[in-house]
Amino acid sequence: MAGFANPAVITVGAMFVVSKGMIRTGGVEFLGRKIIQFSRGNPQLALLIILLSVALASGFINNTPVVILFIPVIMTMCCEFGLSPSKYLIPVSYASILAGTCTLIGTSTNIIISDLSVSYGYDGLSMFELGFLGVPIAICGIVFIFFMAPRVLPALSNPICRLQDSDHRQYLAELRIPHTSPLVGKSPAEIFKKQYPALQVVELVSKSRIYHPGRDRMTINGGDILLVKGSLNDLVEILHRENVELPSSESGLILGAQKDAPIVVELIISPHSSVRGQRLERTDLARDPDINIIAVKRSNLHISEKQIHDVRLQTGDILLIWCQDSKLASLRSGTDFIVIEDVYEELIHKRKAWWSIINFFCMVGTATLGIADIMTCSLTAAFLMIITGCLQMRDGYRALQGDVLILIAGTIALGTAMQKTGASQLYAESFLAIFSGFSPTVILGAVILLTSISTQLLSNNATAVLLLPIALSTAAGIGVDPKPFIVGICFGASACFATPMGYQTNLMVYGPGGYRFMDYLKLGIPLNVFVVAASTLFIPLVWPF
16 A cells, blocks of 8 residues: 555656646647648658657656557658658657656656655756766667668658558458448449449448358348458548448438538557557447447458457557547547548647646746655645646546556566565675676676666566666675666666557557557667666766676
8 A cells, every 4th residue: 555655656647737737738739730831741850840849848757648649649740751761750759768867757667766865865856967977878879760760760741641551551441231222232242343443342241140251152141240451541532422321320421621620630559548458339439429440450460350249449549430520529638549631730738738837847946946845846746737727637637547557556566675675785796696706787787788678578667666776686696786777777777668568658669650569679779778778877977886
């Protein structure tokens, strides 16, 4: 129970609320608009502006909402200028991770390590202390990304452009055949071949039985459902022609220029979405009469369920829907989905932008000057975000990522147990036995490398909590100042570039970018090696043993 009252958990929770308030008032969104304006379609200039903008924002705001904001900005920019979003999305994630190590509040991991260090009887980290090394590492890392990302990342087309489409992005959709449709009586394998050659009819569901067009000779009857796989433009055009309809919709898709006209948007399941693991038909989205689900897409993976409504949603899944423009406001205000459409839409609380900016800088200033500790400052800032109207109470509750907070509290308890039972001391002694006779710098490098490897598979927060007591015991065992090891855990835990599971922002861009696992290795392994090597060499110079 003590883990839930730990200052680290409370501070991280408050920072989630503060970050959400900054996003909802449009402070960071304004920056995104300027990127499109200044880049003018130049791919190199666009990448540079995006990397610098993301790094600047991520140094002071939690990485996750920053990346969530920049995904639709990048997708829209690439659509407007004919660029490939897969060249930009992984760099955005990596830049946010690099910049997060520059300040105490840049990532929740730094806050946790600082508070735990105090609880173990050592000094915590000041607001900009990590910046002495974090800023040079971030600059070098961003320069590396700028030159290497265009060379090693794939060039995949933008899936949401209405004028351009891509064979790479294929959606799985269900189409119901009305009794009055001219398609009745025709072969399902032939009906779309001439006009939509790229569209594939996967299955025919007739009277609860499933038939395969390539194997079973069947004709279409009224009320049958076709399971098809096709591109965005093909699916929207077929629905627009009213020869078919959505099984869950009472009327066909009608696009027009009238007020509050229906629009087609993509929704990406976010890492902390409440619908993860749920069947699609049981979600509030499927039961909403104002929202019509057209199709579902899972990046580079096969969906095993036989019908769309049986699909269990996962992080990164993409839902293609159509709804009224007014419905987008409620979708944007939630945290379950990332809306890929219309980034120029005015945000609801934009008139409160100045309140949120003043509030944020007061929080940073008071914490930096030592007027109050970071927990008190962040709680006060979260409180002010609510009472000044920058953030509704409902949005504030939704901003709290419960799974992250419970994970931190649980691993803090596990770390305490390791310390009290002597497990940390045992691991430290075993670790020292391997590196006996080596200098403290080599041992520090080994600790940083172990942390970096662990964070590719575990949460970076969990890795930091578990390895910090071992690092402190190791420092005590060789008789040196523990501060270099505390800082080393900060940099090692954030060196999580090599896998999509290493950090939630890596996983967040996996679906929208259409990436494969190998794409992360190409750019991530060199970055990992660089951060570990630079930390090992320069931490003892800034924080001597």
